[in-house]
Amino acid sequence: MSQKISVTGHTSIDYLLSVEEMAGPNASSPVLDCQEYFGGGAANVAAAIACLGGEVELLSPVGNDFSQKGYDKQLKNFGVDLSKLYCIPDQSLSKAFIITDAHANQTTYFYWGAAAKLAELEPPRVPFVHMVTADCYFNAKMAQAADFVSFDPGQDLATYKKDPLNTILENTDILFANRHEIKRVMEVSEKTFDELKNMIGLIIVTCDKDGSVLYENEIADGKCVNSVKTQIKTVLAKSVDPTGAGDSYKAGFLTAYLKGYAPKICCQVGSVVASFVVEKVGCQTNLPSWDQMKARYAAHFPISDLE
Amino acid sequence: MSQKISVTGHTSIDYLLSVEEMAGPNASSPVLDCQEYFGGGAANVAAAIACLGGEVELLSPVGNDFSQKGYDKQLKNFGVDLSKLYCIPDQSLSKAFIITDAHANQTTYFYWGAAAKLAELEPPRVPFVHMVTADCYFNAKMAQAADFVSFDPGQDLATYKKDPLNTILENTDILFANRHEIKRVMEVSEKTFDELKNMIGLIIVTCDKDGSVLYENEIADGKCVNSVKTQIKTVLAKSVDPTGAGDSYKAGFLTAYLKGYAPKICCQVGSVVASFVVEKVGCQTNLPSWDQMKARYAAHFPISDLE
Numbered sequence: 001m002s003q004k005i006s007v008t009g010h011t012s013i014d015y016l017l018s019v020e021e022m023a024g025p026n027a028s029s030p031v032l033d034c035q036e037y038f039g040g041g042a043a044n045v046a047a048a049i050a051c052l053g054g055e056v057e058l059l060s061p062v063g064n065d066f067s068q069k070g071y072d073k074q075l076k077n078f079g080v081d082l083s084k085l086y087c088i089p090d091q092s093l094s095k096a097f098i099i100t101d102a103h104a105n106q107t108t109y110f111y112w113g114a115a116a117k118l119a120e121l122e123p124p125r126v127p128f129v130h131m132v133t134a135d136c137y138f139n140a141k142m143a144q145a146a147d148f149v150s151f152d153p154g155q156d157l158a159t160y161k162k163d164p165l166n167t168i169l170e171n172t173d174i175l176f177a178n179r180h181e182i183k184r185v186m187e188v189s190e191k192t193f194d195e196l197k198n199m200i201g202l203i204i205v206t207c208d209k210d211g212s213v214l215y216e217n218e219i220a221d222g223k224c225v226n227s228v229k230t231q232i233k234t235v236l237a238k239s240v241d242p243t244g245a246g247d248s249y250k251a252g253f254l255t256a257y258l259k260g261y262a263p264k265i266c267c268q269v270g271s272v273v274a275s276f277v278v279e280k281v282g283c284q285t286n287l288p289s290w291d292q293m294k295a296r297y298a299a300h301f302p303i304s305d306l307e
Numbered sequence: 308m309s310q311k312i313s314v315t316g317h318t319s320i321d322y323l324l325s326v327e328e329m330a331g332p333n334a335s336s337p338v339l340d341c342q343e344y345f346g347g348g349a350a351n352v353a354a355a356i357a358c359l360g361g362e363v364e365l366l367s368p369v370g371n372d373f374s375q376k377g378y379d380k381q382l383k384n385f386g387v388d389l390s391k392l393y394c395i396p397d398q399s400l401s402k403a404f405i406i407t408d409a410h411a412n413q414t415t416y417f418y419w420g421a422a423a424k425l426a427e428l429e430p431p432r433v434p435f436v437h438m439v440t441a442d443c444y445f446n447a448k449m450a451q452a453a454d455f456v457s458f459d460p461g462q463d464l465a466t467y468k469k470d471p472l473n474t475i476l477e478n479t480d481i482l483f484a485n486r487h488e489i490k491r492v493m494e495v496s497e498k499t500f501d502e503l504k505n506m507i508g509l510i511i512v513t514c515d516k517d518g519s520v521l522y523e524n525e526i527a528d529g530k531c532v533n534s535v536k537t538q539i540k541t542v543l544a545k546s547v548d549p550t551g552a553g554d555s556y557k558a559g560f561l562t563a564y565l566k567g568y569a570p571k572i573c574c575q576v577g578s579v580v581a582s583f584v585v586e587k588v589g590c591q592t593n594l595p596s597w598d599q600m601k602a603r604y605a606a607h608f609p610i611s612d613l614e
Contacts, residue, residue, distance in 0.1 A: 015322075015404075017404065017416055017418070019416060022332055023414045023415065023416060024414065025329055025408070025412035025413070025414055026412055026413055026414070027414060027415075028414070028415035028416065028417060028462075029414075029415075029416055029417075030416075030417055030418075030419070031402070031404070031416045031417060031418035031419075033418075034399070034402055034418040034420065036399075092341070092343075095338070095341055097322070097324065097338070097404060099416065101332070105332035105333055106332070106333055107330045107331065107332055107333070107334060107335070107336075108330065108334075108335035108336075109324055109326060109330060109335065109336055109337075109338045109406065110335060110336075110337055110338060111324070111337075111338035111340075111341040112337070112338075113341065155335075
């Protein structure tokens with residue numbers, strides 16, 4: 001298997017606004033704190049893989065402000081290969097405006113920007129892709145152009161249609177989803193969970209603080225002949241900001257997977273990597289190296305796993 | 308009278324988001340269009356005065372992103388003197404997030420950023436200041452440190468306290484306010500409109516598309532002995548975005564005032580300048596030169612006014 005991971009999806013700017021109260025229509029509300037962070041699911045995963053020492057390239061549409069804002073420099077410093085980025089002229093990066101009030105309510109406004117062009121783009125052939133949410137038509141083409149497919153349907157799932165989603169699932173080798181997303185995947189694809197197990201070798205359902213559940217499905221002739229379900233515990237951390245936890249979990253999983261570790265160990269590596277990211281605000285602020293991950297792994301799981 | 312105008316208040320970044328529907332708490336809504344513009348009342352006024360050929364300096368608190376975003380370059384290109392800016396370390400520019408839905412409802416989130424430090428700053432002595440809303444304590448000190456004071460209480464009036472507002476009004480020579488603001492000024496200061504006329508030589512009440520009303524008050528021994536009320540008509544334009552109209556009206560007024568024109572003519576110049584600004588999105592996108600203003604003035608008012 002290739003050692004390089006291609007990651008597709010959003011590269012965006014996150015504006016995190018904290019307010020006392022949300023403002024209604026035709027009203028205004030003062031912002032107590034306002035922070036601008038580099039984010040976007042694909043870029044977060046690529047950055048985390050690079051920090052862990054993995055070989056990774058980002059296949060993401062970006063606009064003029066990608067370099068103006070210095071985002072290219074940050075990703076290059078992490079070690080992400082940007083040579084296959086889609087530079088969309090006269091467009092800006094996608095942007096997420098995330099407003100959180102004193103009662104922890106969160107309202108999000110998401111601007112697709114350059115990413116709105118995804119559906120029109122032709123993906124290259126790659127050996128190993130991880131697709132982080134974004135456009136279903138692009139992902140359907142990408143899934144067919146890759147030898148090995150990891151898929152995170154994520155927040156854009158609400159826009160997914162049945163046909164492209166089924167094309168993606170038929171080509172998927174690893175599926176990541178939280179409890180709400182897995183339900184929605186089944187609704188849109190009109191497939192039962194057992195039918196998903198007949199198609200996809202590894203399914204990981206993440207459950208926030210309750211950890212994650214790994215399904216290892218042995219498939220023969222389009223049928224799951226044996227499925228092993230394993231509960232993976234969360235590595236608890238002093239959480240300051242949960243944003244980016246999911247992305248970094250997948251980055252940890254995939255880096256370990258390409259190193260040849262068993263899926264259960266990959267999930268545990270994912271949990272450890274996520275525990276770093278939630279300790280600081282921003283999705284790319286506190287990414288661990290492989291050695292830092294390993295040191296914390298040892299405090300929660302048998303270190304012999306990684307030998 | 309000095310030929311240089313010092314302008315105090317906000318220098319900020321405006322994020323204009325257009326959405327189909329506002330998102331409620333714990334929901335998200337896609338953004339149809341997202342534009343980032345240079346704005347802030349003080350910077351808008353200073354830019355417009357500079358474009359009209361006036362001599363102007365900006366006394367405004369700015370953060371690290373002021374030069375990172377190229378805002379300094381734009382204002383310098385307009386000809387604004389930035390030598391007395393307050394550069395606040397480890398702070399960012401103030402930011403306005405203005406969300407407009409398909410039904411023309413508008414929700415604004417305003418982040419003070421570097422401007423939150425205004426109350427602590429000591430203003431310099433200046434001959435002629437135009438104060439655009441912002442902090443009432445800073446403005447009270449500024450009003451006392453200037454020989455001639457023009458004041459626009461604007462959107463921050465909601466945060467104004469009685470004592471500093473009265474200190475400002477006692478030192479104000481020109482007061483600009485819309486119909487809602489003038490009411491609020493009277494409420495907070497506990498002064499009637501007649502009492503304001505006893506203190507302030509020129510009061511201009513703007514009424515959006517209904518034009519503006521100029522009160523020229525002759526004051527002797529702290530009493531208005533004669534007040535002339537003049538209705539000024541709006542110069543109608545193909546309005547694309549009303550943001551910045553008020554700021555540019557004041558810039559037009561003040562530039563003409565320093566050239567020695569009568570207040571009525573200054574108001575008419577203000578109306579003409581505003582008619583340019585609303586034709587394009589952004590507050591500093593379509594600022595006219597004095598000659599451009601003059602050409603349009605001639606289509607609406609006697610050009611002999613400006614000779």
